[in-house]
Amino acid sequence: MLDAVTVLSILALSFGLILGYAAIRFKVKGNPLVDQIDAILPQTQCGQCDFPGCRPYAEAIANGEAEINQCPPGGQEGVDALAELLDVETLPLNAEHGETKPKRIAVVDEQVCIGCTLCIQACPVDAFVGSSKVMTQVIASECTGCDLCLPVCPVDCIDMIEVKPTINTFVPNVLELANV
Amino acid sequence: MRHVIYALILGVGAQVYFFGLSVLVQITLAVITALAAEALVLRMRGMQIAPSLSDGSAALTAILLAIAVPSIAPWWIIVLGVLFAIVFGKQLFGGLGNNPFNPAMLGYAFLLISYPLQMTQWPSEFQGVLSIFELSGIDVLTGATNLDYAKTQLMLGESIGALTFESVSQMWINLGFLLGGVYLLLRRIIFWHIPLSLIIGLVLMSGILYFIDPDNFSSPVFHLINGATMLAAFFIATDPVSASTTPLGRLIYGFAIGVIIIVIRVFGGYPDAVAFAVLLMNITVPLIDYYTQPKVFGK
Amino acid sequence: MSNFSFKGGLVLENPFPAKEIDLIRIPLPDRVILPMQQRIGEQAKPCVSVGDHVLTGQVIATIDDDRCAPVHASISGTVVAIDNQIMAHQSGLEALCVTIESDGEDEWMDNSVACTENYDFCTPDTIYNKIRTSGIVGMGGAGFPTHIKVRFAEGCHTLIVNATECEPGIMCDDALMQAYPTKVIRGVEVLLHICGAERAIIAIEDDKKESIELLRKFCKNERITIESIPTKYTSGAEKILVKLLLGIEIPSGGYASDVGVLCQNVGTLVAIFDAVVENRPLISRVVTVTGSAVKEPKNFQVRLGASYDYVLGFADIDHGENNFRMAGMMMGVDLEGSNYSISKNTNCIFVNKVEEKTPAQECIRCGMCNTVCPVELLPQQLYWYSKSSNIEKALDYNLMDCIECGCCSHVCPSNIPLVDYFQFAKALNRQQAREKEQTDNARERFEFRELRLERNKKERGEMMEAKKKSLKEKMAKDKAQKEAIAAAQERVAAAKAAKESENSS
Numbered sequence: 001m002l003d004a005v006t007v008l009s010i011l012a013l014s015f016g017l018i019l020g021y022a023a024i025r026f027k028v029k030g031n032p033l034v035d036q037i038d039a040i041l042p043q044t045q046c047g048q049c050d051f052p053g054c055r056p057y058a059e060a061i062a063n064g065e066a067e068i069n070q071c072p073p074g075g076q077e078g079v080d081a082l083a084e085l086l087d088v089e090t091l092p093l094n095a096e097h098g099e100t101k102p103k104r105i106a107v108v109d110e111q112v113c114i115g116c117t118l119c120i121q122a123c124p125v126d127a128f129v130g131s132s133k134v135m136t137q138v139i140a141s142e143c144t145g146c147d148l149c150l151p152v153c154p155v156d157c158i159d160m161i162e163v164k165p166t167i168n169t170f171v172p173n174v175l176e177l178a179n180v
Numbered sequence: 181m182r183h184v185i186y187a188l189i190l191g192v193g194a195q196v197y198f199f200g201l202s203v204l205v206q207i208t209l210a211v212i213t214a215l216a217a218e219a220l221v222l223r224m225r226g227m228q229i230a231p232s233l234s235d236g237s238a239a240l241t242a243i244l245l246a247i248a249v250p251s252i253a254p255w256w257i258i259v260l261g262v263l264f265a266i267v268f269g270k271q272l273f274g275g276l277g278n279n280p281f282n283p284a285m286l287g288y289a290f291l292l293i294s295y296p297l298q299m300t301q302w303p304s305e306f307q308g309v310l311s312i313f314e315l316s317g318i319d320v321l322t323g324a325t326n327l328d329y330a331k332t333q334l335m336l337g338e339s340i341g342a343l344t345f346e347s348v349s350q351m352w353i354n355l356g357f358l359l360g361g362v363y364l365l366l367r368r369i370i371f372w373h374i375p376l377s378l379i380i381g382l383v384l385m386s387g388i389l390y391f392i393d394p395d396n397f398s399s400p401v402f403h404l405i406n407g408a409t410m411l412a413a414f415f416i417a418t419d420p421v422s423a424s425t426t427p428l429g430r431l432i433y434g435f436a437i438g439v440i441i442i443v444i445r446v447f448g449g450y451p452d453a454v455a456f457a458v459l460l461m462n463i464t465v466p467l468i469d470y471y472t473q474p475k476v477f478g479k
Numbered sequence: 480m481s482n483f484s485f486k487g488g489l490v491l492e493n494p495f496p497a498k499e500i501d502l503i504r505i506p507l508p509d510r511v512i513l514p515m516q517q518r519i520g521e522q523a524k525p526c527v528s529v530g531d532h533v534l535t536g537q538v539i540a541t542i543d544d545d546r547c548a549p550v551h552a553s554i555s556g557t558v559v560a561i562d563n564q565i566m567a568h569q570s571g572l573e574a575l576c577v578t579i580e581s582d583g584e585d586e587w588m589d590n591s592v593a594c595t596e597n598y599d600f601c602t603p604d605t606i607y608n609k610i611r612t613s614g615i616v617g618m619g620g621a622g623f624p625t626h627i628k629v630r631f632a633e634g635c636h637t638l639i640v641n642a643t644e645c646e647p648g649i650m651c652d653d654a655l656m657q658a659y660p661t662k663v664i665r666g667v668e669v670l671l672h673i674c675g676a677e678r679a680i681i682a683i684e685d686d687k688k689e690s691i692e693l694l695r696k697f698c699k700n701e702r703i704t705i706e707s708i709p710t711k712y713t714s715g716a717e718k719i720l721v722k723l724l725l726g727i728e729i730p731s732g733g734y735a736s737d738v739g740v741l742c743q744n745v746g747t748l749v750a751i752f753d754a755v756v757e758n759r760p761l762i763s764r765v766v767t768v769t770g771s772a773v774k775e776p777k778n779f780q781v782r783l784g785a786s787y788d789y790v791l792g793f794a795d796i797d798h799g800e801n802n803f804r805m806a807g808m809m810m811g812v813d814l815e816g817s818n819y820s821i822s823k824n825t826n827c828i829f830v831n832k833v834e835e836k837t838p839a840q841e842c843i844r845c846g847m848c849n850t851v852c853p854v855e856l857l858p859q860q861l862y863w864y865s866k867s868s869n870i871e872k873a874l875d876y877n878l879m880d881c882i883e884c885g886c887c888s889h890v891c892p893s894n895i896p897l898v899d900y901f902q903f904a905k906a907l908n909r910q911q912a913r914e915k916e917q918t919d920n921a922r923e924r925f926e927f928r929e930l931r932l933e934r935n936k937k938e939r940g941e942m943m944e945a946k947k948k949s950l951k952e953k954m955a956k957d958k959a960q961k962e963a964i965a966a967a968q969e970r971v972a973a974a975k976a977a978k979e980s981e982n983s984s
Contacts, residue, residue, distance in 0.1 A: 043921035043922045053925055054925070055925075124925050125928065126927070142924065165570070165572065166574070167566060167568050169910065170568075171906040172570070172906065174868065174903050177896060177899045178839045178895070231838070275841060276840075277841035277843050421843050425860075426846075474857075476877045476880060477731070477854040478731035478733070478854075479730070
């Protein structure tokens with residue numbers, strides 16, 4: 001009886017030491033889960049998820065403070081991808097945070113712009129070119145379509161234009177291929 | 181698919197010649213059940229019925245299973261087997277092209293494990309006579325197949341080396357299937373890789389065992405002409421959906437089936453082993469396919 | 480005869496053989512529509528405006544850098560529109576085009592400036608520029624700018640002229656060779672002069688016996704050999720042709736120039752000759768019209784930009800319910816209607832009677848496609864992964880090496896349009912790569928912005944701190960000074976008071 005207790009105690013102690021050493025020696029720096037979640041999010045930085053950007057939202061998901069279905073630009077595919085990553089049940093996109101719109105780009109009406117720079121300050125990815133009292137315009141290739149510049153413009157001169165597919169960017173619909 | 185059914189005619193004809201018309205009755209029953217089962221499941225899946233039924237794959241599965249199952253088994257055996265093969269073996273995986281296992285063999289394995297008694301009673305042969313109508317007073321005469329007999333002899337401790345089987349019926353049936361298989365090869369409906377490698381694997385494995393101890397192991401010729409060897413080589417293992425797809429992969433797949441058939445026949449508990457050998461190799465197909473990719477141009 | 484062969488491929492019969500191959504020059508069209516988009520990613524900008532009068536051979540669109548070949552007017556007349564027109568593409572999308580209405584004169588632009596007629600005495604650079612400014616692109620169908628390809632192949636040892644025309648039904652190269660054999664040979668000599676190759680091989684399939692004979696008759700140059708190769712589809716694909724003639728396999732993802740070979744279509748060579756020796760930019764090409772609704776297949780020399788209907792009007796066509804297809808029966812694009820224009824890579828128009836198409840069925844994994852792929856891929860695996868949009872696995876199975884030849888679709892017993900799935904997968908891959916680049920970029924910019932705002936805040940804070948400190952110091956200094964002054968004043972006052980009291984006593 002004493003033998004059994006001794007043997008088990010020694011085993012428990014040695015395994016505990018090994019695990020403790022491993023926990024310190026092989027500790028993963030940072031939180032890779034946040035990076036993985038952030039890689040799935042569309043980086044629109046629009047704030048529709050109620051967090052100030054995609055990285056804060058990713059951190060919130062990792063900490064269990066937010067649900068995975070709060071991101072409209074990512075669409076249902078984004079929610080499904082997050083569900084697969086986190087190994088949880090997928091949820092329908094939460095309509096309270098907005099609806100998924102096709103990719104849009106902001107364009108400033110140059111005739112109306114007064115150079116107030118409020119849009120430059122509002123843009124989360126610095127996609128504007130301009131200065132005080134100078135006409136401002138959007139850098140189309142940098143714009144993520146987050147809509148944050150729309151409410152701040154005092155003369156309402158920003159329009160959102162849908163990005164249409166061109167011959168270079170056309171992707172056929174895979175479901176229609178078999179019915180040719 | 182129709183051509184595969186035509187190619188089976190010779191072998192089935194030999195079966196009818198030696199064992200009576202019961203196998204045709206069984207085939208008919210099997211085909212009807214298969215088509216009905218497939219139509220029902222397609223209806224439940226909300227898919228079109230006519231194109232899927234007309235490609236003949238369900239009928240083929242039914243015919244192969246009907247050939248493999250003893251023709252004197254009760255009618256519900258074949259019905260159950262076909263239902264299992266079509267519904268579980270094929271449709272529930274997504275229909276044609278999506279099943280990882282050979283449906284006929286899945287049905288056979290299910291029947292063999294669930295109803296071993298009915299599945300091991302085979303009709304005896306009568307020389308060249310449509311026997312079932314000539315014999316008076318006896319409805320049917322059953323006996324062991326040659327493979328069964330060999331196994332029993334071995335268990336009784338008798339040597340089988342001296343046994344020369346007048347297994348004319350088995351030889352003709354296998355010959356019939358062999359000719360059908362050659363027809364399929366010539367029409368390029370199947371590729372030569374699997375039949376050839378299967379036969380080579382079979383002959384090699386049984387040859388090695390026979391060479392070591394001819395008294396306790398049957399000769400390669402015995403294994404070639406008995407059981408469902410030719411049926412397996414040309415009709416069962418060549419089912420494209422569940423077999424390997426790369427050329428080298430097919431060679432490995434066929435060879436392994438041949439070897440496993442011998443191993444199970446000799447060392448295993450069942451007299452014929454085609455179904456289990458095929459099912460086992462079906463599981464390894466994705467692995468074989470992955471590791472036998474041919475070299476791509478320019479790499 | 481070459482000693483090499485390639486695996487896969489198909490021996491196909493020409494479904495619409497022509498009794499004789501001739502080249503018919505059709506009259507000038509009344510209007511032409513010239514596209515600005517020549518290849519994926521290369522869109523030229525018009526340098527003329529609506530209402531301008533242009534001459535034949537005048538440059539009407541260019542792109543800033545060297546990447547793209549310019550577009551020339553193919554007739555003289557007035558520019559009537561610069562707008563979006565439908566393109567002969569599977570998407571049915573539109574792109575920017577310049578429309579010119581003919582004035583009937585066909586007045587040519589004087590391109591004899593930078594003349595390279597005596598090309599033997601010109602430097603390679605001069606001839607490159609001539610080829611570039613003449614708007615020459617690969618005439619075999621892909622349309623790659625020729626001057627870039629030639630520049631990459633500087634120092635190559637072999638020039639291969641692709642006159643195989645392996646896709647059954649197309650005869651435009653055959654017609655061109657039979658009509659202008661000397662132009663072909665002289666074009667080869669021009670290229671040999673530029674790229675410095677030791678030898679040139681003109682590869683022709685052995686079913687084009689007249690062309691082979693004619694070229695051999697007119698070729699007096701020892702450096703040029705005419706090779707007859709067995710008729711087999713995809714022997715005309717560049718990678719396959721190089722293997723067939725020289726036994727060299729171009730590495731995956733690489734180009735012919737990597738192995739010291741320059742491969743050009745025979746039509747491109749005639750265009751090079753026209754440009755270098757006769758100062759004529761690329762403004763016309765040979766188009767084959769064939770199909771089940773065409774009574775006798777014909778080859779036409781057409782000005783670029785002419786409409787399909789105009790060209791088809793010269794062929795004997797059974798008018799009824801017809802399908803139109805651009806390029807060959809294997810690699811072509813099915814089109815809705817015939818309201819399109821001839822572009823630099825329109826080598827053939829198929830007009831077929833409408834036939835019932837057998838619907839696609841499930842894949843039964845028979846492996847027929849694996850046996851015919853000339854690039855030795857596994858189309859079956861690519862199909863399963865493309866269908867489920869699993870691009871990563873498809874790339875693993877070398878999706879990008881697929882030359883989209885259509886051999887696999889042709890042999891599939893279940894009639895699955897395999898090549899369509901691979902084109903989808905490639906387009907999806909491009910889209911995913913684009914999106915990833917954009918999201919990475921957006922992430923970087925967002926993080927930098929956060930960093931910048933943080934930094935601004937910190938700097939402002941530090942600045943405030945520094946200001947406060949200096950203010951405090953100043954105040955302290957002021958205070959100390961004041962106290963010193965007050966102390967001194969007191970001392971003075973005290974001294975004064977003491978003196979006064981002394982005086983009064």
